């Protein structure tokens with residue numbers, strides 16, 4: 559487990575040296591030493607395309623680790639608190655001393671603080687899962703707060719004070735700078751808002767829009783991907799370009815029209831003589847999966863529509879909405895979890911799914927922990943349900959609709975499992 563991180567740069571300890579180079583070295587060494595599992599602790603919102611140096615280096619570090627150790631588990635905790643932490647402790651110290659407290663980011667920065675021991679336990683559980691290869695876990699606390707809300711909670715619970723107004727609504731830059739410098743001086747910590755800030759609207763991390771044109775009845779957005787150059791074969795970084803090519807992706811529609819992305823990508827030569835790959839291409843992490851023809855956000859929407867509306871109706875609906883896809887594509891999208899061979903599902907959701915509304919029904923199986931549809935059965939019957947469950951003996955809890963159509967199938971196929979009637983709508987589970 560690599561848990562080394564840096565919050566303030568000084569001297570040779572830079573975000574790049576610690577979060578990218580060192581992380582990659584650890585991953586390379588781990589692979590050479592035959593280590594079976596590697597967990598890399600990163601941070602929530604890590605993004606190689608961010609304008610914030612800290613977030614960008616975290617994102618590049620993740621890419622470097624995955625390039626060197628493809629199965630590495632990435633762990634992205636939100637800001638953590640606990641005894642002697644670098645988050646609440648300095649805030650408390652300052653709140654106790656100062657009559658006025660700076661409201662960084664005008665108090666609007668969103669934070670989802672999580673308790674350090676919860677994160678530690680979640681990491682242990684994540685490492686225990688046999689299927690946890692190349693997974694990214696994001697750990698946040700149960701509630702998101704704005705920075706201002708958080709300060710109010712802290713002041714009330716720890717100092718027993720109530721505060722009506724914290725700061726002028728629009729502090730001038732001068733005031734802000736003074737506060738920033740002052741905060742650093744007292745705590746020698748960086749200001750929170752930079753670390754937690756989310757990048758502005760783009761097509762996705764590391765993708766820069768270069769042109770938008772209307773081509774007949776569709777929009778064509780030309781963009782260029784950030785050059786990354788980490789070889790997936792050996793993990794080494796290359797600086798030698800092989801070629802550039804254009805990758806086409808369908809994105810969310812605009813003004814009811816289809817949006818086609820043309821992203822300029824870079825192919826590199828691997829300079830490592832020992833590596834089997836001669837050339838390799840950059841990927842678009844957070845934007846599209848390898849070889850995919852749609853962006854991740856379109857894929858997620860198609861999955862939701864397909865689950866909610868059923869096969870044929872969904873095809874008509876999404877064509878009208880400007881995200882054309884065939885019903886084969888929809889079914890593939892819906893079952894995208896099943897292609898990864900997930901067999902150890904523990905918490906299962908069962909729901910019916912219409913191939914054609916009112917005519918023929920199938921059954922969708924949803925892994926409630928991973929929030930993924932893992933299978934679609936052609937019919938809706940007790941036997942089919944029972945058979946499927948017999949092949950998945952690890953199921954502990956099954957959530958089903960109230961009508962009880964599946965209740966018998968569950969009793970037969972998974973007598974060990976606890977049945978829960980409609981605790982959560984499956985659609986809301988898939989809406990992430």
Ligand SMILES: [Zn+2]
Nearest residue numbers: 789792828833
């Ligand atoms: Zn290589």
